[in-house]
Amino acid sequence: MSRNPFNPSWGTRPPVLAGRQEILQAVFEDLAAGPGHANYHHVFYGPRGVGKTVLLTEIAEHVHREWEWAVVDYSGTPEYGPRQALAEAAPALLRQLGGRRASAQGLPRRVEAAAPVPGRPLRASVELPGVDASQFLPLLQRLAELAQKRGAGLLFVVDEVQRARAQPDLELLGNTVQQLERRRGLPVSMAMAGLHNTPRHLARACTFFERQDKVQVTDLGPDATRVAYLEPLATGGIAIDTEALELLVARSQGYPFAIQLYGHRAWERVGEGGRLTLAEAMIAVEDADRWLAVNLYEPRWDRLDTTERAMVKAIAALGGTMVATRDIATAVGRTPSQLSVARHALLNEHHVVHTPRYGHLAFDLPGFDRWLAQTQDLGSLRLPPPRRPPRSGPSP
Numbered sequence: 586m587s588r589n590p591f592n593p594s595w596g597t598r599p600p601v602l603a604g605r606q607e608i609l610q611a612v613f614e615d616l617a618a619g620p621g622h623a624n625y626h627h628v629f630y631g632p633r634g635v636g637k638t639v640l641l642t643e644i645a646e647h648v649h650r651e652w653e654w655a656v657v658d659y660s661g662t663p664e665y666g667p668r669q670a671l672a673e674a675a676p677a678l679l680r681q682l683g684g685r686r687a688s689a690q691g692l693p694r695r696v697e698a699a700a701p702v703p704g705r706p707l708r709a710s711v712e713l714p715g716v717d718a719s720q721f722l723p724l725l726q727r728l729a730e731l732a733q734k735r736g737a738g739l740l741f742v743v744d745e746v747q748r749a750r751a752q753p754d755l756e757l758l759g760n761t762v763q764q765l766e767r768r769r770g771l772p773v774s775m776a777m778a779g780l781h782n783t784p785r786h787l788a789r790a791c792t793f794f795e796r797q798d799k800v801q802v803t804d805l806g807p808d809a810t811r812v813a814y815l816e817p818l819a820t821g822g823i824a825i826d827t828e829a830l831e832l833l834v835a836r837s838q839g840y841p842f843a844i845q846l847y848g849h850r851a852w853e854r855v856g857e858g859g860r861l862t863l864a865e866a867m868i869a870v871e872d873a874d875r876w877l878a879v880n881l882y883e884p885r886w887d888r889l890d891t892t893e894r895a896m897v898k899a900i901a902a903l904g905g906t907m908v909a910t911r912d913i914a915t916a917v918g919r920t921p922s923q924l925s926v927a928r929h930a931l932l933n934e935h936h937v938v939h940t941p942r943y944g945h946l947a948f949d950l951p952g953f954d955r956w957l958a959q960t961q962d963l964g965s966l967r968l969p970p971p972r973r974p975p976r977s978g979p980s981p
């Protein structure tokens with residue numbers, strides 16, 4: 586059996602990057618404009634599975650392949666930050682940019698220690714101490730200068746940026762890049778991506794980030810969704826009936842992760858050289874929906890407490906997008922301030938909703954509203970009265 590063109594694992598390269606041409610073109614134009622350009626750095630944010638990582642990957646691969654840029658690429662965690670990423674990447678980048686001579690010249694000791702020794706595996710990244718904060722700027726500067734001499738640049742990629750520590754990690758990165766790119770005119774650019782709270786998280790790190798444009802990554806439109814199904818199916822030698830395609834398009838609602846999952850299941854049902862009919866597509870979609878329920882929706886639901894559950898049910902009952910917190914409060918029988926702890930947890934801990942506009946909430950997990958409508962009773966939303974009603978003053 587030949588390879589399924591819809592790769593099932595999260596975060597890997599999609600068979601076709603549909604509907605992102607405009608974003609990519611703008612990014613490459615911004616980078617080509619050089620240091621000092623207003624949009625020299627790029628921040629993407631959006632819900633899980635919308636395609637942020639594949640966008641970063643495409644940008645990084647393009648600048649590396651087409652322009653021979655140096656790339657430092659990592660996924661943020663509290664333990665692994667820009668200092669570790671730079672320590673790990675520097676030896677190979679110095680070789681890439683400067684040849685043997687540059688790699689031998691006075692690397693910070695810790696970086697030398699991290700350099701791969703032929704025949705010995707690279708140390709596990711969690712063990713890497715990272716370059717000292719004081720060495721971070723000189724080392725990045727050196728790499729950027731070498732890149733500049735070759736007419737290239739350096740791209741610092743941070744994925745899952747909401748998980749990276751605002752202090753000291755993102756603050757160090759932001760301040761250093763500001764120094765090098767803005768003040769010294771060196772070609773160091775950042776490309777970052779994270780969930781909806783990313784812009785606020787970055788603003789807490791340093792003021793430089795506040796001033797960068799942030800691009801919201803949204804679901805694909807119907808035309809791009811069709812392309813995202815048709816191209817890989819054609820590659821896999823599968824014909825598809827129009828009704829089957831329209832079913833897949835309607836059910837995935839442009840959510841890239843669902844497209845990939847539905848496409849994968851559909852391909853599996855038909856196999857190379859086959860034809861996807863409406864009946865087969867329906868089975869594939871139901872199969873994939875069960876997977877989504879078990880792996881995405883049910884685990885999220887299990888983690889929510891009673892108030893949080895009442896809130897998400899109310900959001901689903903009220904339409905799922907752009908629901909006023911005030912209306913949610915009325916629906917569950919609380920005041921907005923009585924819901925503020927649960928609201929905060931839904932936003933920042935469970936990542937189930939985001940704030941599309943001040944005072945409003947919307948689901949961050951596409952399809953969650955449909956799953957709630959199918960599995961929960963959205964007719965009964967009211968919470969029992971609060972256990973200790975606030976006293977209005979001393980009793981007479």
Ligand SMILES: Nc1ncnc2c1ncn2[C@@H]1O[C@H](COP(=O)(O)OP(=O)(O)OP(=O)(O)O)[C@@H](O)[C@H]1O
Nearest residue numbers: 596599602603633634635636637638639841842845
């Ligand atoms: N434009 C696209 N066209 C086709 N498939 C896509 C597109 N964007 C993303 N995908 C597919 O959707 C899935 C999710 O993409 P990706 O992992 O980049 O999402 P993400 O936003 O980084 O999610 P998370 O927040 O969970 O990390 C991947 O399997 C990817 O192959």
Ligand SMILES: [Mg+2]
Nearest residue numbers: 596637638744
């Ligand atoms: Mg990702």
